[in-house]
Amino acid sequence: MIDLLPLYLSAKLALVTTAILLVIGAALAYPLAFRRFNGKSLCEAFINLPLVLPPTVLGFFLLVLMGPRAAMGRAWQALFGSGLLFTFTALVIASIIYSLPFAVQPMKTAFTRIDKRLIENAYVLGLSPISTFFRVILPNSLGGIAAGAILVFLHTLGEFGVILMVGGSVPGQTKVASIAIYEAVEALRYHDAWVLSALLIPTSYVFLLVSNKVFRSE
Amino acid sequence: MSHVRILFMFLLSVIGSMPAMAEDTLKVAVAANFIAPFEELAQQYETKTGVKVEATFSSSGKLYAQIANGAPYDLFLSADEDRPRKLAAQGLSQTPFVYARGQVVLWTSRKDLFSAKEWQSIVKRADVAKIAVANPETAPYGAAAKQALEQARLWEAVQPRLVFPQDIAQAFQYAITGAVDAGFCSLSSAFTTEGRMGYYLRVPQAPAIIQAACVLTSSPRKDTAAAFADYLRSKEAMAVIMRYGYLK
Numbered sequence: 134m135i136d137l138l139p140l141y142l143s144a145k146l147a148l149v150t151t152a153i154l155l156v157i158g159a160a161l162a163y164p165l166a167f168r169r170f171n172g173k174s175l176c177e178a179f180i181n182l183p184l185v186l187p188p189t190v191l192g193f194f195l196l197v198l199m200g201p202r203a204a205m206g207r208a209w210q211a212l213f214g215s216g217l218l219f220t221f222t223a224l225v226i227a228s229i230i231y232s233l234p235f236a237v238q239p240m241k242t243a244f245t246r247i248d249k250r251l252i253e254n255a256y257v258l259g260l261s262p263i264s265t266f267f268r269v270i271l272p273n274s275l276g277g278i279a280a281g282a283i284l285v286f287l288h289t290l291g292e293f294g295v296i297l298m299v300g301g302s303v304p305g306q307t308k309v310a311s312i313a314i315y316e317a318v319e320a321l322r323y324h325d326a327w328v329l330s331a332l333l334i335p336t337s338y339v340f341l342l343v344s345n346k347v348f349r350s351e
Numbered sequence: 352m353s354h355v356r357i358l359f360m361f362l363l364s365v366i367g368s369m370p371a372m373a374e375d376t377l378k379v380a381v382a383a384n385f386i387a388p389f390e391e392l393a394q395q396y397e398t399k400t401g402v403k404v405e406a407t408f409s410s411s412g413k414l415y416a417q418i419a420n421g422a423p424y425d426l427f428l429s430a431d432e433d434r435p436r437k438l439a440a441q442g443l444s445q446t447p448f449v450y451a452r453g454q455v456v457l458w459t460s461r462k463d464l465f466s467a468k469e470w471q472s473i474v475k476r477a478d479v480a481k482i483a484v485a486n487p488e489t490a491p492y493g494a495a496a497k498q499a500l501e502q503a504r505l506w507e508a509v510q511p512r513l514v515f516p517q518d519i520a521q522a523f524q525y526a527i528t529g530a531v532d533a534g535f536c537s538l539s540s541a542f543t544t545e546g547r548m549g550y551y552l553r554v555p556q557a558p559a560i561i562q563a564a565c566v567l568t569s570s571p572r573k574d575t576a577a578a579f580a581d582y583l584r585s586k587e588a589m590a591v592i593m594r595y596g597y598l599k
Contacts, residue, residue, distance in 0.1 A: 202529045216480050218530050219514045301514035301525070302486065308515075316517075319412040320488040 135325045138305060139313035140332055146221070146309060147289040150228040154285050155278065157229065158236030163266065165237070166244035181234045188231070192298025195227050199299065219301040224309070227299055228289045235284040243277020244270060276347055283344035287337055375575055376403040378423065380414040382430035382562065383520035384453060384492055384537040388595040389428070395591065396582055402575060410518035412489030418443065418567065425570040426579060428562070430519070431491035435565040444565035445573075450583045452598040455495050455557035456541055458526050459533040460549040470552040471503050473533050483514050483522040483534035491560050492519040496535035499556035538596035559598060 164170070165177055183191060199217045200206045209217040217223050247270060255265040271278070293311040300307035302316065310333055317326040381389050386408050393404035407414070407424070415434040418427055419441070428450060429435050435447035457470040467473045474482060484500075485493030493515075500506040514530075516522040519537055526534035527545050537560075541551040564583065566576045582588055593599060 196530055197528060200528055200530045219481060297517065301481075301483070301516060301530075303514055316486060316488065319410065319416060319486075319517075321412075321416060 135328055136304075136313070139308050139310045140329065142221075142305070142308065143290055143310040143333075146224055146228060146292075147286045149225050150232060150289045151282050151286045153225070154229055154232060154236040155282055158233070158240050158281055158285075159271075159278070161233075162237050162240035162244055163270075166241045180237050183231050184234045188292075188294025189298060191231060192227070192295040195223075195230070195295065196299045199223055199226070218299065219303055219307055221306050223299060224296060224307055227295050228292060231292060231295050232285045232288045235288050236281045239277045239281040239284065240274065243274035243280075246277075247273045279347045280344055283340055283347065287340050287344075290333070290337060375572060376405050377425050377572070377575055377579055379404060379406050379426045379428060379579075380418065380422070380424040381406045381408050381428045382411045382414070382491075383408050383518040384430050384539060385428055385451070385562070386520065387539060387543050388451075388592050388597070391591055391595075392583070392588055395587070396579060400578075402579070404579065408520070410486075410490050412486075413518075421569070423569065424567055425572060425576040426564060426566055428564040428583075429491075430560060430562050431494075432561045432563045435563040438565060438567070442568060444567050447563040447565040448580065448584065449561055450564045451562045451592050453492065453560035453562055454538040454596065454598065455492055455499065455535055455554045455560070456538045456551040457533050457554055458523065458536040458541055458546065458549055458551045460527060460529060461532055464533065465550040467550075467552060470554050471505065473552065474500070474503075474505055474509055479532040480512060481514050481531040482509065482512050483516050483525045483531040485519045485522045485535065486515045486517055490518050490522075491562075492535065492537055493522070495557040495560055496554065498558060499535075499554045502556045542594075542596045562597075 161180060165173065196218070197203055198205050199209070201210060201216055201218075206217055217226075251269055251273065252265060255269045260268065291311065292309075293315070296307065296309060296312055297315070300309070300312060302308045302312050310329055314326050314329045314333075317323070317329065379389075389406055389408075393406060396402065396404055411430040411434055414422075414427060415429070415438070418424060418438060427435060427438065427444065430453065432447070432449070435444060438444040439447055457473060459465075459473065464473055464476075464479075473479055484496045487493040487497040497506065500509060514525065516525055516534075519540070522534045523536045523540040523546075525531045526536060526549070535554070536546075536551070538551070538553070540546050541549070564580065566573060566580055570576050589599060
């Protein structure tokens with residue numbers, strides 16, 4: 134009987150990451166789309182950095198940053214009384230950074246496509262910037278937000294290099310499907326590798342189909 | 352159009368300037384625990400004979416899978432006996448030979464643990480939150496560490512605190528960076544520059560890891576490979592190997 138826990142973990146990681154990145158992504162995409170400020174292009178390039186960095190580089194940075202010798206790891210230890218590395222939470226943090234551009238870019242594009250007059254009308258009618266965001270901007274950029282969510286979900290589902298560096302393959306915590314498949318292949322358990330892969334492919338495929346539909350309806 | 356042409360010329364010149372692989376360069380697949388001694392051995396052999404030795408370091412499991420699927424290595428230095436034996440049984444390699452016997456140690460960089468007398472006392476401490484054991488399924492050193500933990504009746508109790516790096520090199524890396532409090536490593540890693548900055552305790556319950564090597568049948572330069580295999584068993588090479596914490 135093969136262990137399906139890694140698949141569940143992958144799905145959970147992808148869902149949690151997507152939920153958090155929807156909020157963070159919107160919060161970052163909003164100023165990028167509507168505000169002018171110094172160093173905007175610097176910020177945008179920084180957000181996009183995970184797109185071009187090798188996952189191993191990102192993973193190595195995160196390993197050191199979240200470790201007990203760095204400020205972040207120490208602060209976590211002081212706050213919660215246990216280490217951050219090699220936990221599910223550490224994977225969520227890693228995935229958020231890794232998939233950040235996949236959330237921000239589609240949302241930013243969707244925000245900038247909204248007719249400026251709609252937003253100006255909202256202001257004229259006395260809506261605050263916050264209620265304008267929730268009542269005008271969000272409903273008019275659902276396509277972009279959905280596209281971002283799907284991309285983040287799939288990107289996290291397929292994440293490997295970063296997790297290999299910071300995960301430590303702890304069953305039930307950090308041994309996600311991609312790692313389990315890798316280990317199964319290494320241990321010559323090809324049957325297990327087949328089953329896990331076979332379950333992962335249709336999931337990814339269906340989500341990609343959905344995301345194509347969303348993009349086309351844009 | 353001219354841009355395309357310039358790019359094309361550029362690519363051609365890059366490809367053209369790449370050093371051609373020398374005919375007699377030996378390609379050796381080496382288990383991750385043997386990185387430090389192997390680099391010295393390769394250097395020594397090259398100065399002695401002029402034959403270049405190029406190594407690929409990884410876990411024995413990964414290297415075995417690559418070789419079984421036709422990876423073009425000349426020689427395979429495994430971290431165990433089983434995998435070379437399996438290759439020989441499939442006709443993929445010549446008769447294996449033992450080149451080193453490794454030992455498992457528990458290594459730590461935490462200064463407050465330097466006074467410990469026995470490895471078990473470190474494992475039992477409540478403030479040791481994370482311990483690294485290389486994936487026992489693919490890394491022979493991990494399997495030996497697991498056996499020691501089982502024999503000491505600690506395997507079950509220690510489960511929630513275990514982290515499973517992919518090979519013995521990653522286990523050591525986790526221990527050096529402080530990502531784990533202690534890690535089961537090879538004695539040889541304790542002999543490296545970084546290793547000397549920490550503290551290690553021998554794990555006598557872990558069986559000695561008999562490391563075997565074999566010349567692969569698919570090698571186009573079997574004679575060169577066999578000569579290097581002989582060198583590995585020479586007194587000269589043995590002296591280097593033992594200096595890195597291996598037994599004869």
